[in-house]
Amino acid sequence: MSPTRYAEAVDSEQLLPWYRREARDLPWRRTRDPYAIWVSEIMLQQTRVAAVIPYYERFLRRFPDVGTLARAREETVLAHWSGLGYYRRARMLHAAARQAARDGVPTSYDGWRALPGIGDYTASAIASIAHGEAEPVVDGNVERVVSRYLAAHPDKRETRRRMESWIPADEPGDFNQAVMELGATVCLPRAPRCDACPIVDGCRGRHEPERYPAAKVRPKVREVERAVKLARSKGRVFLRRNEKTGVLEGMWDLPPSRGGGDALGEVRHGVLDRSYRISIHAGRATGTGRWFTPKQLESVPLATAARKCLRLVGFISA
Numbered sequence: 001m002s003p004t005r006y007a008e009a010v011d012s013e014q015l016l017p018w019y020r021r022e023a024r025d026l027p028w029r030r031t032r033d034p035y036a037i038w039v040s041e042i043m044l045q046q047t048r049v050a051a052v053i054p055y056y057e058r059f060l061r062r063f064p065d066v067g068t069l070a071r072a073r074e075e076t077v078l079a080h081w082s083g084l085g086y087y088r089r090a091r092m093l094h095a096a097a098r099q100a101a102r103d104g105v106p107t108s109y110d111g112w113r114a115l116p117g118i119g120d121y122t123a124s125a126i127a128s129i130a131h132g133e134a135e136p137v138v139d140g141n142v143e144r145v146v147s148r149y150l151a152a153h154p155d156k157r158e159t160r161r162r163m164e165s166w167i168p169a170d171e172p173g174d175f176n177q178a179v180m181e182l183g184a185t186v187c188l189p190r191a192p193r194c195d196a197c198p199i200v201d202g203c204r205g206r207h208e209p210e211r212y213p214a215a216k217v218r219p220k221v222r223e224v225e226r227a228v229k230l231a232r233s234k235g236r237v238f239l240r241r242n243e244k245t246g247v248l249e250g251m252w253d254l255p256p257s258r259g260g261g262d263a264l265g266e267v268r269h270g271v272l273d274r275s276y277r278i279s280i281h282a283g284r285a286t287g288t289g290r291w292f293t294p295k296q297l298e299s300v301p302l303a304t305a306a307r308k309c310l311r312l313v314g315f316i317s318a
Helices: 012-022 034-043 049-062 066-071 074-081 088-103 109-113 120-131 140-150 156-166 172-185 304-312
Strands: 222-230 236-241 263-271 274-282 290-292
Touching: 012 172, 034 049, 034 088, 034 120, 049 074, 066 088, 074 088, 109 120, 120 172, 140 156, 140 172, 156 172, 222 304, 263 304, 274 304
Parallel strands: 222 274
Antiparallel strands: 236 290, 263 274
């Protein structure tokens, strides 16, 4: 790859020392193990850093390497993912681990890109951080930093070309993480902290950062109401398994309710462009299902919305 050199280059001599001094201490930054970095990158998709940390640490304790994950049953993998949501990520991670265990863990961008569920961003992140390959990452934070730095509205392809021209061959992983960290902690979507930015002197958009990047049209959020039934007996709760194909396939959930029974509370749960308002009603166990104690729920895949409901009524702890 021989990218065009751009004049408006980010000053890595300012950015990298800032990153090493100011970066958040996150568990996946303490390793160069490709597997551990891979797990973190999949978990961080559409999920806040603070929410990911306990799941990441628990997941690696249970599945410390590719082989352990590949040999595990899907239900066990989903149980350790339970609460993070977007369960397709866990299924794809599991499928990719089986392929990697069979064919070998990749050692390059192209190898990672060939695994199921791994796109350009994830392959670039792993290749640069774990293998020192000069592959740039482009996520929302990077797009915002580049747009403001150039005072322009580049698309994703142009943003990648810019990053290709700026990334230092000797420290690509740190550079990628530094730009992402800058976007996550300083070059914020609202009220950016320009006074704390290590590359502000070269930033063309620093005087009007609110103009960059161009606002994206967000899909209209659809409000959806659900009612669920909570049946309890002898310290157990009755759940049913979702047998339908889709994101909740194989997950345990509270049965639907027609709204009868005492109202026990209400939770909100967002999934992409839908916002669910879920009312919880006391009821009796009917139909096919299974009784669980709080301890047993730790080892089964529990739907995130059901987890929220059970926390609200005090059946399980946070």
